[in-house]
Amino acid sequence: MQVPFVDLRLDAAEVWEDILAAVTAAVEGGRYILGPEVQAFERDFAAFCEVPYAVGVASGTDALLLACMAAGLGAGDKVIVPANTFIATFDGVSRSGAIPVPVDPDPDLYTLDAASVEAALDSSTRAVMPVHLYGQFADIEDLASLCADRGLVLIEDAAQAHGARFNGRRAGSFGAAGCFSFYPSKNLGALGDGGALVTTDEATADAVRMLRDYGQARKNEHSRIGLNSRLDEVQAAALRVKLGILDAGNEKRARAAGLYREGLASLGDVVTPAVREGSDHIYHLFIIRCTDRDRLRDHLAEKEISTGLHYPIPAHMQPAYSFLGYGRGDFPVTERLCGEILSLPMFPSITPVQIEYVCDAIKSFYGRGKA
């Protein structure tokens, strides 16, 4: 048996004809950039996130950058980010001119909590950018109160949390802005790159609409230095169809996660994900912590099981961020996670048989169960 890490075509199989029809209509519509499909998707995605505004952009990284720009962040401003995240969280902040300030996450939940963020604030801190990593929330309600008390801008990196709820509210709806990626393998994925920023604030939505379009306030009137970062019609058409199966896909992921938990429960060498009180987990990734990780990964590869590492080298140890001046040992929780985490195959259409095969392969590695 083979178990891929994700299977994007199989996940979309039930709506394949609808996607092709929607894409064909968008192609025949002849608009291509910022046309009616983008407007319709922005309405649909805002409604899905239960906020008044959504603005389609070119990628999740750009959504983060545009959120920083719309908040007026720039040189000298510090933005708290989790030390363990995808590099794009750091990039969005840095591109705006602001300085990403990493904070170690909770060691069991892998996301930021308000107490550690509070301890890292100083007089230059202007914003906090929690990441709802792997598909579950950071300590969002406490972070929102902390930001409100201290006059800080809260920007959610929700690129791994499309549709997750915390005490009933959707990811992206807590901050001044919620930033999403539609990279193909995300829980809501396009047929290429794409992203969106959602907000409850009309001024933020207007600012991002202007900034994504060369800073153009009115035709040929450029009030700020902007960028070209727009969602296109073909992607919007496909995303509208796929939005219709997002919640169902997230439920399938949760069922798959339950089967992994059962299958791995008896193994002392493996820690399955803890879930934060109040938070859904939509399992963008199913991450275990395990002993002897690299050899386990090789063993699974021999059995044709694809796995991933999210992420093996933290941002503060990447050459691109050496200018921040951190080194090994500065973020011990993140550095330890980097050596222990393993991402198992996770996608809505993964089957119970495939999950059992993966669990058996892990048990056989640790010397228990079927070989």
Ligand SMILES: *Cc1c(COP(=O)(O)O)cnc(C)c1O
């Ligand atoms: C995917 C991702 C991004 C970046 O999104 P792109 O669309 O690839 O630019 C940012 N943050 C996190 C946490 C991500 O997983």
